[in-house]
Amino acid sequence: MGTTTTETRVLLHRHRPFVLLCAEQVASSVGRQITALALTLLAVTGLGTGPFGAATLLALTYLPGAVLSPLAGALVDRVRLRRLLVTVTALQTLIVASVPLAGAVGHITLPHLYAVAVVSGTLTFTLSIALQAALPRVVASERLLGANSALTAARTSGQIGGPAPGGVLVGLLGADTALVAGSAAYAVEALFLLALPAALNHPVGAGKSAGVKSLTAELGKGLEVVRAEHRLRRMVLAGAGLNLGSGAAAALYVLYASRDLALPAWQLGATYAAYSAATLVGAMVAGRFGKAAGLWRATQLFGVGAGAAVFLIPAASLGLAFPVLLAYQVCYGITGTVWMISMTTAQQLVTPEGMRGRVAGLVQAVLLATVPVGALAGGALAAWFGTVPVLTGSAVVALLAAATLWASGSPPPVQSGLTQRRQWFSRR
Incomplete structure (x- = not known):
C-alpha cells in the first residue's frame, strides 16, 4: 500500500515514476520563476504600475491558495489523479501563453495580468496539493523523507536556473515575449506528468460523489485528521x-x-x-x-x-x-x-x-x-x-x-x- 509499484528496493534515481516527478519539479520551477519575473517587470516597466500595483500582483498569486486549497484538496481525493495533474498543467500553459498572445495584438492590460496571477496561482497550488497526494502512491512510506528531499533539490535547481534565463529573455525579447518560454516550460512539465503510471488514475478517496453536504463532510474528515x-x-x-x-x-x-x-x-x-x-x-x-x-x-x-x-x-x-x-x-x-x-x-x-x-x-x-x-x-x-x-x-x-x-x-x-x-x- 502507499505505492504504485512493488519495486521498493529500486534506488530512487532509477525509479522511473519518481524520476519523472523530479523532472517535473525542475520544469515547473523554471516556468514559475520566468513567469513571476516577466509578469512583475511587465506590470512595472510596461504598464507603469506603482509599488501598490506590484504588491497586488504578488498578493493575488497567494490569495487563491489561501482561499481555495481546501476545496482543491477535496477535488484531489475525488478524481483521477494523473488526469488532474496533466489538466492543471495544460491549463497553466494556456493561461501564461495568453499574455504574449495579447502582446502580439497590442492589447495587454493590468486587469489581464491580475487575472493571470489569480488563475495561475490557483493552478499552482492545486498542483502542489495533488503532487503531495501522489508521492506516497509512487514511493514506499519508508522512503518518503528521502523522496521529499530529492524533490526539493530538483525544485531548487529550477529556482536557481529560472531567473537568469528569464532575465536574459526579458532583456532581449521583452517581458511579454519572454512568457513564451514560461509557457513552454509548463508544456514540458505536462508531458512528464502524462508519463506517470496509469495506476494514479484510480481514485482511492471519496470517489465522484458530489454535493455540498458531501463536500462539507469530506472537508470535515480532513480537519479531523489534523485535530x-x-x-x-x-x-x-x-x-x-x-x-x-x-x-x-x-x-x-x-x-x-x-x-x-x-x-x-x-x-x-x-x-x-x-x-x-x-x-x-x-x-x-x-x-x-x-x-x-x-x-x-x-x-x-x-x-x-x-x-x-x-x-x-x-x-x-x-x-x-x-x-x-x-x-x-x-x-x-x-x-x-x-x-x-x-x-x-x-x-x-x-x-x-x-x-x-x-x-x-x-x-x-x-x-x-x-x-x-x-x-x-x-x-x-x-x-x-x-x-x-x-x-x-x-x-x-x-x-x-x-x-x-x-x-x-x-x-x-x-x-x-x-x-x-x-x-x-x-x-x-
Whole structure:
C-alpha cells in the first residue's frame, strides 16, 4: 500500500515514476520563476504600475491558495489523479501563453495580468496539493523523507536556473515575449506528468460523489485528521506564525536592502543566490537529520533556527550589511528547508490513504493565509514606525511562533493502524 509499484528496493534515481516527478519539479520551477519575473517587470516597466500595483500582483498569486486549497484538496481525493495533474498543467500553459498572445495584438492590460496571477496561482497550488497526494502512491512510506528531499533539490535547481534565463529573455525579447518560454516550460512539465503510471488514475478517496453536504463532510474528515494528530496541528499553527513574521520581513527586504542599507543591485542579487544555494544544501541534509533525530525533533530544531535567522535582517543595519544579509539567506535557506521537508513528510506519513488531498489542502490554506497578511501588515506598519523596528518585530513573531513547538504537555500520538508509519514522533 502507499505505492504504485512493488519495486521498493529500486534506488530512487532509477525509479522511473519518481524520476519523472523530479523532472517535473525542475520544469515547473523554471516556468514559475520566468513567469513571476516577466509578469512583475511587465506590470512595472510596461504598464507603469506603482509599488501598490506590484504588491497586488504578488498578493493575488497567494490569495487563491489561501482561499481555495481546501476545496482543491477535496477535488484531489475525488478524481483521477494523473488526469488532474496533466489538466492543471495544460491549463497553466494556456493561461501564461495568453499574455504574449495579447502582446502580439497590442492589447495587454493590468486587469489581464491580475487575472493571470489569480488563475495561475490557483493552478499552482492545486498542483502542489495533488503532487503531495501522489508521492506516497509512487514511493514506499519508508522512503518518503528521502523522496521529499530529492524533490526539493530538483525544485531548487529550477529556482536557481529560472531567473537568469528569464532575465536574459526579458532583456532581449521583452517581458511579454519572454512568457513564451514560461509557457513552454509548463508544456514540458505536462508531458512528464502524462508519463506517470496509469495506476494514479484510480481514485482511492471519496470517489465522484458530489454535493455540498458531501463536500462539507469530506472537508470535515480532513480537519479531523489534523485535530487528532496533536503534533501535526502544532506544526501547522507554528508554521502559520513563522510565515506571518517572515512574510512581513520578506515584503520589506528589497526596499530595506536597497534604500536603507544602500546595497548595490549585484549584492542584493547575490543574497538571493545564496538563499537558493542554501536551500539546495538543506534538501541534501534534511534526510540525515530526520533519520537521526526523528521528524518531530527536526521540525522543532529547524523551526526555531528559521525564526532566529530572521533577526539577522534588522541586525544588518548595525554594520557589515552585505555579509550579514548573506548569513541570513544561508541560515534561513537551510533551516527553513529542513523544517518544511520534515513537516511535509510527517504530514504524508500520518494521513490515511485517500485523505491526503484534503489534509494537504487544509494545511496549505493555513500556511499560505498568513503570507499576504504578514506582507501587507509589514508594509503598512513600516510607514508608521520605520523599517528596522518592524523587521525586528517580525523576527520576534517568527521566533515565538516556532518556539511553541517546544511547549510541554503534548499527549502521546493516537494509536491506530498507522502506528508503524508514525515513527516520526520519536527519535529513530
